[in-house]
Amino acid sequence: MLELRGVTAGYGRTMVLDDVSIEVPVGGAVAVMGHNGAGKTTLLRVAVGLVPVRTGSVLLDGQDVTPLRPSARVKRGLGYVPQGQQSFAHMTTLENLQLITTARSAIDEVLDTFPALRGLLSRRAGLLSGGQRQQLAIARTLLTRPRMLILDEPTEGIQPNVVTEIEGVISGLTDRGDLSVLLVEQHVGFALRATGSYYVLESGRVTSRGEGGPAAIDAVRAAMAV
Incomplete structure (x- = not known):
């Protein structure tokens, strides 16, 4: 579905x-992990087209999209939720x-995915909690009907119960088989439970990779020297 070469x-x-x-x-979920400064967010920005490549290529559905602008990649089915629970604070949910x-x-469909937002539709986004804003950010991206969803640190600064909800959403979306997920995440346990495989970045290079799942937690922590 998505390949960086x-x-x-x-x-x-x-x-x-x-x-x-x-x-x-296709239909898979992959986590990219590593310490701050390892290059994780830059990798996502390259995939989206916000950072140009010096060498190499980006493929989406087997097609080379390296020269395409971010808007063209979105039209081809790529959805991006950047770090920071971004929303328009002065507007309602x-x-x-x-x-x-x-x-x-379409709105009802994403509200079924994030039912907590139903009771917050008239509230300004700036008054939502961090977890609620993160759910809103993901819901808004899902409205674009992506086939490749890219998430940058979706659990950063949010409460544990919302982390669990987002983990369930990722698993539910990929279980349908029509959506792929690339996830950058510091929370090792969450990342490995929510995805089927992982990569570890260190100083801009892949130093480890393998299958996801709880059994991989010790191997990833060792690779990250946590």
């Missing part, structure tokens, strides 16, 4: 990723969703 990328003269290759299969579509059936 031998990607080298960075900012100005500073290289952040060095010959990185990862693959997210419903208005945030209606920025994507006014189709009530």
Whole structure:
């Protein structure tokens, strides 16, 4: 579904990723982990098209999308939820969703995925909790009907019960078989429970990879020297 092949990328003269290759299969979920500064967010921004590659390529559904702008990649089925629970604070929850579509059936569908938002439709997004804003950010992206969903640190700064809900959402979406997920996450347990395979980045290079699941937690922590 999504593949980065031998990607080298960075900012100005500073290289952040060095010959990185990862693959997210159709209907699969993959986690990318590593310490701060390892290059995780840069990798996602390369996949989305926000950071250009120096060498290597980005493929979506087997097609080379390296030269395409982010908007063109979105049209091809890529959805991106950046770090930071982003929303339009002065607008209500419903208005945030209606920025994507006014189709009530589509909005009802994402509200079924995040039922906690139903009682918050008239509340301004700036007054929501961090966990509620994160659910809103994911719900808004799901309204674009992505086939490849990219999530950057979705559990950062949110309460444990919402972490559990988001984990269930990721599992439920990938279980349908029509959505793939690439997840950057510091929370090792969450990442491995929610995904089928993982990569560990260190100083912009892949240093470890394997199958996900709770049994992989010790191996990942060892690879990250936690």
